[in-house]
Amino acid sequence: MAPLDVLIEDLVAANRILATENVVDAFGHVSVRHPENASRYLMSRAKAPDLVGRDDIMEFTLEGDPVEARGRKPYRERFIHGALYEARPDVQSVIHNHSRSVISFGVTGEKLRPVVHSCATIGEEVPVWDAQDTFGDTDLLISDMSMGRDFARVVGGGTCALMRGHGCSVVGTSIREAVYTAIYLEVNAELQWKASRFGKVKFLTPGEIEKINSRLGQAKSGEGYDRSWEYWCGRAGITLSKSSARMGF
Numbered sequence: 357m358a359p360l361d362v363l364i365e366d367l368v369a370a371n372r373i374l375a376t377e378n379v380v381d382a383f384g385h386v387s388v389r390h391p392e393n394a395s396r397y398l399m400s401r402a403k404a405p406d407l408v409g410r411d412d413i414m415e416f417t418l419e420g421d422p423v424e425a426r427g428r429k430p431y432r433e434r435f436i437h438g439a440l441y442e443a444r445p446d447v448q449s450v451i452h453n454h455s456r457s458v459i460s461f462g463v464t465g466e467k468l469r470p471v472v473h474s475c476a477t478i479g480e481e482v483p484v485w486d487a488q489d490t491f492g493d494t495d496l497l498i499s500d501m502s503m504g505r506d507f508a509r510v511v512g513g514g515t516c517a518l519m520r521g522h523g524c525s526v527v528g529t530s531i532r533e534a535v536y537t538a539i540y541l542e543v544n545a546e547l548q549w550k551a552s553r554f555g556k557v558k559f560l561t562p563g564e565i566e567k568i569n570s571r572l573g574q575a576k577s578g579e580g581y582d583r584s585w586e587y588w589c590g591r592a593g594i595t596l597s598k599s600s601a602r603m604g605f
């Protein structure tokens with residue numbers, strides 16, 4: 357398989373995994389930067405992620421224009437993806453979702469911070485973007501590039517940000533890394549909420565976060581992101597082709 361085909365296979369797998377792990381439901385989307393053209397990205401047509409197949413994958417310019425729509429309708433919030441690829445050359449994959457546990461942290465002022473080592477990739481404190489600050493009353497969806505760019509500014513150099521009254525978005529230097537962070541962002545939100553019922557929470561320190569992320573980034577093949585990817589593929593009932601499996605493990 358060519359690198360593009362392998363990447364599309366991983367993108368379809370990411371859709372299924374995020375649905376299986378309850379990060380997305382009927383809504384939410386995942387994209388990957390085009391491996392041969394950094395000013396393009398690949399993402400499904402507007403469809404529930406669990407139902408996405410290879411034929412649904414479309415190519416977009418960073419402005420969100422479909423390169424070859426062939427009658428396929430794109431996600432309305434695709435501008436999140438293009439704006440983040442535009443702002444961050446290091447970003448190779450973007451996930452947007454409305455996972456349940458993160459919502460409370462976007463509407464209460466309670467800071468979402470890592471409580472367990474596996475959630476260190478979310479960073480020291482997850483920032484919150486509020487559409488109201490710049491755009492006033494909207495339907496809360498990021499429906500053009502000016503909103504997308506404003507959101508990308510809040511993500512800054514981090515891996516994720518919440519959207520007040522809406523959801524969150526996550527970036528990664530690979531599909532596997534973005535999927536890992538999206539899943540553990542939801543896990544951390546639930547754990548932090550539960551822990552806070554007992555009293556004061558002791559969060560990971562900046563030094564601990566740095567050491568954990570450094571280890572994950574240097575993990576050998578079969579460890580870290582690859583190991584969790586293999587596990588989540590199994591749970592989602594995905595059998596990867598030999599090419600894709602070889603690329604990751």
Ligand SMILES: [Zn+2]
Pocket residue numbers: 433452453454497522523
């Ligand atoms: Zn949304």
